[in-house]
Amino acid sequence: MAKTKTKFMCQSCGYESAKWMGKCPGCGAWNTMAEETFKTGAGPKRGSFQHSAQTAQKAAPITKIETASEPRIMTKMKELNRVLGNGIVKGSLVLIGGDPGIGKSTLLLQVSSQLADLGNRVLYISGEESVKQTKLRADRLDVSSDELLVLAETDMEFITKAIDEAGPAFVVIDSIQTVYQSEITSAPGSVSQVRECTAELMRIAKTKGIAVFIVGHVTKEGSIAGPRLLEHMVDAVLYFEGERHHTYRILRAVKNRFGSTNEMGIFEMKEAGLAEVLNPSEIFLEERSKGAAGSTVVASMEGTRPVLVEIQALISPTSFGNPRRMATGIDHNRVPLLMAVLEKRVGLLLQNQDAYLKVAGGVKLDEPAIDLAVAVSIASSFRDVPTNPMDIIIGEVGLTGEVRRVSRIEQRVQEAAKLGFKRVIIPEANIGGWTAPAGLKVIGVKSVSEALQHSLGG
Structure with a gap:
């Protein structure tokens, strides 16, 4: 007979403990340990892959395994296809996260309509x-x-039955924090519920070949709510970013097994x-004020x-003892580094100056090829x-103040020429092997x- 016991589980990382603790030993977060009840001696957990002796597979040499040549499903949104790795893979499980009101449900409803128009049956399940x-x-979006x-x-049990009855090719769950397993006594959105419901959806996606999209809420720090x-x-994990009061949204992939x-x-x-x-370049540069000091394009x-x-x-x-260094859109640790290079190698006295840097348009840049543009903006x-x-x-x-080679220089220069720029300053090591427009x-250039x-005439 199953017995009911209690345990304390971190709502951030899933760490389990027999007693309550103020600080989680697993992730170091404070006040995240919540009490949950569970049954011991019960049958196998839902969501796990269960095989009979007849259906169990045997290990085989990798050279003998035949790869499936199924084409990916393309939506009418080229931007989404690019982020997913050139289309949707059958049997994949995709998580989309973002701030409240950013447009996650709108995006998935539009994609569902496009897939349905192509003859695919889509099941849109809303828990909110x-x-x-x-x-x-849907009427507002003309869906x-x-x-x-x-x-x-x-209820995950009824969702599973609905998927079996409808036989869809695509399933959308909005959102995973509202779905629950009745066998688990903890509240919806807890670590146990999110883990078991996601495992059940993974089983459905892999065994039936259904592409499943699930919406995940984010915490105030910007990460997906629930266990890591x-x-x-x-x-795949996609993040939908942008300011609620601005019109532009950016979809990024932070994990993708297929692209x-x-x-x-x-x-x-x-x-x-x-x-x-x-053409995002035109959008990001349309409000640029020409002739203003401190502005460069990269x-x-x-x-x-x-x-x-x-x-x-x-x-x-x-006006302070320690000057301020603030950056939006780029790594804030890169700003004092580049300012130190300008002070040591170029002779600019920046140690008593406040520095504020921003990437216009809300884009986040993390590649080293922007270093020179940041340094020129500061100077x-x-x-x-x-x-x-x-x-x-x-x-x-x-x-040491040197300018180093960057990748894909020809594509960058071609984009600059397409938008009407007249001159491009690049590392000298990148010159040669390609033709300028x-x-x-x-x-x-070899140095800063x-x-x-x-760029500045001196």
Whole structure:
């Protein structure tokens, strides 16, 4: 006979303890240990892969295994296809996270409609809205298809039955924090519930070949709510980023078993839903003020796509003992590093200056090729000398002041030429082996000092 016992589980990392503790030994978070009850001596957990002796598989040499040649399912959203790795893989489990109101449900409802229009049966399961509320949102987005089935349910047992009866090719769960297993006594959204419900959905996806999309809430720190195990279980983790009061949204992949994690998709929130932004460089540069000191443009690679973005810097004398260093859109640790290089190798006295840097448009840049543009922005603002608005600056900066080679230089330069820029400053090591576009002057530099001479005239 099963016995009921209690244990304390961290709601952040899933660490289990027999007694309550203020600080979790697993992740170090405070006040995350919650009491949960469970039954001992019960049968196998739901969500685990169960095989009979007849269906159990045997280990085979990898050279004897035949790979399936099933094509990926392409949606009408090219941005989503790029982020997923060129389409949706059958039997995959995809987790989409983002802040409340950012547009996760809108994106998945639009994608569900597109897949249904292509002849695929889609089951949209909402645990946060009734079917009438979902219909109201669908009418606003002009979503209508007989192959799109809507269900308002949170019990995992009934969800499993609905999937068996409908036989869909795609399933959307909105959201995983509202779904629960009746056999587990803890509340929906707890570590146990999220783990077991996700495991059950994984079993359904892998055994039936159904692509499952699940929505995950995020914490105030911006990470997916629930145990970290949730992100390890799924095949892909996508983050929907952006400010609620701005129209542009960015979809990023932080984990993808079927493609690159460096891709980025950009959408614009409109009255009729999300629309793709096919040329983000124009969007990020359309409000740029030309002739302003501290502004430079860099060609950054987001996966396979070059994106031109503006980097702004504001350098002003400090009124504190320790000057401030603030950065939005780039690693804040990179700012004092580059300022130290400018002070040591170029001779700029920046130790008594506050520095504020920002990447316009809400984009986050993390590649080293933006170093030179950041350094030029800082020097431009410090000297109060504007850069040439027709310049693109690309390069990695070393601690000795040298400018190092960057990858995919030809694609970056081609994007600059397409948007009408006249001159590009790049590392000298990148010159050669490719042809520059007509009308674009390419300048190779070896050091930061040389780059400042070309961009600021000294």
